[in-house]
Amino acid sequence: MSSIPPSTRHVLSILVEDRYGELARIVGLFSGRGYNIDSLAVNQSLEPGMSRVVLTTRGDPSVVEQILKQVNKLVRVHKVRHLVGDGHLERELCVATVRAASPRAREELERVIKLTGARVLAFSASAFTVEVTGTSSDVEQFIELLRPLGVRDMVRSAPVALSRAGSEGEVQPAESAAQ
Amino acid sequence: MQSPRIAIAKTPSSEPAARRAPSTPPNGQPAAGAADEAALAPRLRGARIIVEGLIKEGVDLIFGYPGGAILHVYDELYKVQDRLRHVLVRHEQGAVHAAEGYARATGKVGVAMVTSGPGATNVVTGLANALMDSTPIVVISGQVATTLIGNDAFQEADIVGITRPCTKYNYLVKRVEDLAPTIKEAFYLARSGRPGPVLIDIPKDVTAFEAPFLWPEKVELASYKPTVKGHPLQVKKAVDLMRQVDRAVLYVGGGVVNANAQPEVQELARRLNLPVTPTLMGLGSFPPNDPQSLGMLGMHGTYTANMAMAKADLIINIGARFDDRVTGRVDKFAVNAKKIHVDIDPSNVNKTVNVDVPIVGDAKHVLEQMLEMLPKSDPAPERKEWWAELREMQKRYPLRYQKRSDVIMPQKFFEELADLTRGRFICTTDVGQHQMWAAQYYPVDNGRNWLTSGGLGTMGYGLPAAVGAALSGTDQPVLCVTGDGSFQMCIQELATCVQESLNLKILVMNNRFLGMVRQWQELLYDRRYSEVGLKYFPDFVKIAEAYGATGLRAEKPEELRAVLEKGLNTPGTVLMDIIVHKETNVFPMIPGGAAHYEILLGPEDDEDAQPRELA
Numbered sequence A: 001m002s003s004i005p006p007s008t009r010h011v012l013s014i015l016v017e018d019r020y021g022e023l024a025r026i027v028g029l030f031s032g033r034g035y036n037i038d039s040l041a042v043n044q045s046l047e048p049g050m051s052r053v054v055l056t057t058r059g060d061p062s063v064v065e066q067i068l069k070q071v072n073k074l075v076r077v078h079k080v081r082h083l084v085g086d087g088h089l090e091r092e093l094c095v096a097t098v099r100a101a102s103p104r105a106r107e108e109l110e111r112v113i114k115l116t117g118a119r120v121l122a123f124s125a126s127a128f129t130v131e132v133t134g135t136s137s138d139v140e141q142f143i144e145l146l147r148p149l150g151v152r153d154m155v156r157s158a159p160v161a162l163s164r165a166g167s168e169g170e171v172q173p174a175e176s177a178a179q
Numbered sequence B: 001m002q003s004p005r006i007a008i009a010k011t012p013s014s015e016p017a018a019r020r021a022p023s024t025p026p027n028g029q030p031a032a033g034a035a036d037e038a039a040l041a042p043r044l045r046g047a048r049i050i051v052e053g054l055i056k057e058g059v060d061l062i063f064g065y066p067g068g069a070i071l072h073v074y075d076e077l078y079k080v081q082d083r084l085r086h087v088l089v090r091h092e093q094g095a096v097h098a099a100e101g102y103a104r105a106t107g108k109v110g111v112a113m114v115t116s117g118p119g120a121t122n123v124v125t126g127l128a129n130a131l132m133d134s135t136p137i138v139v140i141s142g143q144v145a146t147t148l149i150g151n152d153a154f155q156e157a158d159i160v161g162i163t164r165p166c167t168k169y170n171y172l173v174k175r176v177e178d179l180a181p182t183i184k185e186a187f188y189l190a191r192s193g194r195p196g197p198v199l200i201d202i203p204k205d206v207t208a209f210e211a212p213f214l215w216p217e218k219v220e221l222a223s224y225k226p227t228v229k230g231h232p233l234q235v236k237k238a239v240d241l242m243r244q245v246d247r248a249v250l251y252v253g254g255g256v257v258n259a260n261a262q263p264e265v266q267e268l269a270r271r272l273n274l275p276v277t278p279t280l281m282g283l284g285s286f287p288p289n290d291p292q293s294l295g296m297l298g299m300h301g302t303y304t305a306n307m308a309m310a311k312a313d314l315i316i317n318i319g320a321r322f323d324d325r326v327t328g329r330v331d332k333f334a335v336n337a338k339k340i341h342v343d344i345d346p347s348n349v350n351k352t353v354n355v356d357v358p359i360v361g362d363a364k365h366v367l368e369q370m371l372e373m374l375p376k377s378d379p380a381p382e383r384k385e386w387w388a389e390l391r392e393m394q395k396r397y398p399l400r401y402q403k404r405s406d407v408i409m410p411q412k413f414f415e416e417l418a419d420l421t422r423g424r425f426i427c428t429t430d431v432g433q434h435q436m437w438a439a440q441y442y443p444v445d446n447g448r449n450w451l452t453s454g455g456l457g458t459m460g461y462g463l464p465a466a467v468g469a470a471l472s473g474t475d476q477p478v479l480c481v482t483g484d485g486s487f488q489m490c491i492q493e494l495a496t497c498v499q500e501s502l503n504l505k506i507l508v509m510n511n512r513f514l515g516m517v518r519q520w521q522e523l524l525y526d527r528r529y530s531e532v533g534l535k536y537f538p539d540f541v542k543i544a545e546a547y548g549a550t551g552l553r554a555e556k557p558e559e560l561r562a563v564l565e566k567g568l569n570t571p572g573t574v575l576m577d578i579i580v581h582k583e584t585n586v587f588p589m590i591p592g593g594a595a596h597y598e599i600l601l602g603p604e605d606d607e608d609a610q611p612r613e614l615a
Helices: A022-032 A061-073 A103-116 A134-148 A173-177 B001-012 B015-018 B032-040 B045-058 B069-079 B093-107 B124-132 B159-166 B176-191 B205-208 B234-243 B254-258 B262-272 B303-311 B364-371 B384-396 B412-421 B433-441 B462-468 B491-499 B515-524 B540-547 B556-567
Strands: A008-017 A035-044 A050-059 A077-081 A090-096 A119-123 A128-134 A151-156 A158-161 B044-045 B059-062 B084-088 B110-114 B135-143 B167-173 B197-203 B210-212 B248-252 B277-278 B314-318 B338-343 B357-360 B426-429 B478-483 B504-510 B548-554 B573-581
Touching: A008 A022, A022 A035, A022 A061, A022 B159, A050 A061, A050 B548, A061 A077, A077 A158, A077 B262, A090 A134, A090 B540, A103 A128, A103 A134, A119 B093, A119 B364, A128 A134, A128 B044, A128 B093, A134 A151, A173 B167, B015 B176, B032 B210, B045 B069, B045 B176, B045 B205, B045 B210, B045 B491, B059 B093, B069 B110, B069 B135, B069 B197, B069 B205, B084 B462, B084 B491, B093 B110, B093 B124, B093 B135, B093 B491, B110 B210, B124 B159, B135 B176, B135 B205, B159 B167, B159 B197, B159 B314, B167 B176, B176 B197, B176 B210, B197 B205, B234 B338, B234 B357, B234 B364, B248 B262, B248 B303, B254 B262, B254 B556, B262 B364, B314 B364, B364 B573, B384 B433, B412 B478, B412 B556, B426 B433, B426 B462, B433 B504, B433 B515, B462 B478, B462 B491, B462 B504, B504 B540, B504 B556, B540 B548, B540 B573, B548 B556, B556 B573
Parallel strands: B059 B084, B059 B110, B110 B135, B135 B197, B167 B197, B248 B277, B248 B314, B314 B338, B338 B357, B426 B478, B478 B504, B504 B573, B548 B573
Antiparallel strands: A008 A050, A008 A077, A035 A050, A090 A128, A090 A151, A090 A158, A119 A128, B044 B210
């Protein structure tokens, strides 16, 4: 690699058998071949015995083609989808504890909550724990709004992603590879 | 390290496990429909299931080394000696390379068996080697009991974690009921699609538990369906190109050997009058002395083969993978040529080189499809100018070397060897200069007679691979061509050779250097020879004799022929120590990072004619 090509963010949705070591195989493939995982979300899928892995990565088109083929080659991977463009929706979860000590700060917090659709999960005399879901940029915006109020702690999940109802924006590498 | 493995055989932790086995299947009841079948099936211990499973898969020979965690299985091996032969090697690496040698020579799956911990970690090199060269093998490793896994138990290693990136697939079998289906599946994965190594890690208590022996008739994996036939439209496109384009070259790799597609390659080459160049792994796919053969391709390939790729308008790649030893600098590789690429592994397509007509499929099937689409009435194209150009290059830049009478030139040694054996032998090599000279001068007429470590470049592969080949049931004698460096990496397998009375001829090309590294240091590091002179080397003849083999030595050119003749005609395992010129280099050479037409030629070639830029 003499020059670093412009790399774009890519979202992969992987359906893999829920078996010992299969996630390690996927993750190991990325580290072993020098690809990067920006985020990773794993949970059960609709199909029994299958896990859905949603991961985001970066790379130029040839790198992503290689990633798709390599993941698809894993023996227990049933399906790999490359989610592109407007064809899919992404959501991540953010939970934060905010001090909001002064009455003014509490008023401001109330406004932020209304504006972003956040929810209060817990509160005490001195702090509030709130959650919000949205795209990565929604979440980033939310954090920026909270920052002046004194964020004590914050956690974000990896984004999950799904094709939008009625969308055609899916690519299945197994079929595209042969052509 | 060896004796403690035996010591754990009767530790309290493993014995009670064996006794409580039958009553407690770890995970519930078998399905209702299968219950009858299960009731009728014989109940066997896990160790016996492994052995019977291997026999069901058609295995009659395994290579291995026992130890504590695998003891129950070795006990069963003892009982089935008449149906399943075990060959004891002297190091686990040797077991895997022997299995690889067996697999390459026969086309069947090679099998190795080792114990846990150090036994298992010693197979890593062999697994990585088999993965790179697409060799079908199954390795069974013992593991500490399931109750001990994760406790840093004696001889425990997370071998499934360690070997995940160097196997096609691997398993940790935690339930005795899973053993039979796992073994069946492992063999299927090893031999199907792009072949490769599969490891099955089996905890000791699983080999002691009992279960009904139910052997699955077939394997069905929804997520694993290798493409065998090429897409007809793509094949058609390829055939049209091959008929239209005059300056074409057929580039064949190990996939042809794995698919047993040598007759089809030859027919395609004939019907289209194509020049053919094999890769290191593809040697033997096309007769080496055929007028249509350009010789080997790549870093130490012939001038003509590499320049044919550079000057062609069409490259037809069957079962090769545009490896960096072939392409050189990728951005300068055959920029003007259209490329057809037939590969069973879709991830090889457009990996390093973008191609115009990719065809995912098995080499044999795709070649058959191509041959069917070629109109029978088509006369073979003449390709007159193209052949004239190639012939001119062949005439001007043949393989050549300095002839000397005071010292044995390595190339002379290989010429003599080729003359005396004429490809009748199975030939294994190690890695380095001798490997490249063998590839250049030894006439391989069948890919299954040529066993070399291509992708990984594993010094130490040659001798154990020769053990595997010699035990493959062939009538052919086996040659192991090696160097004084490589040979010492698995020298202990001499004991296996003598133990099994193998008809094996070992040729040590002895230049008292790690020759290939020295060559790079000479050419690229201004002769700063850093740790390439073996300051001490043993007397190989005496070593052979100490192991009970025959040892011979040739030091002078006038001794060479006689020693080779004597050695090749002496029965049993014979080592010939051939003392050759110390600082001869392998030419042609494409230095790492150079374009594939920036070929260095030897001092014997016309200095003015050293090609630097592509005409």
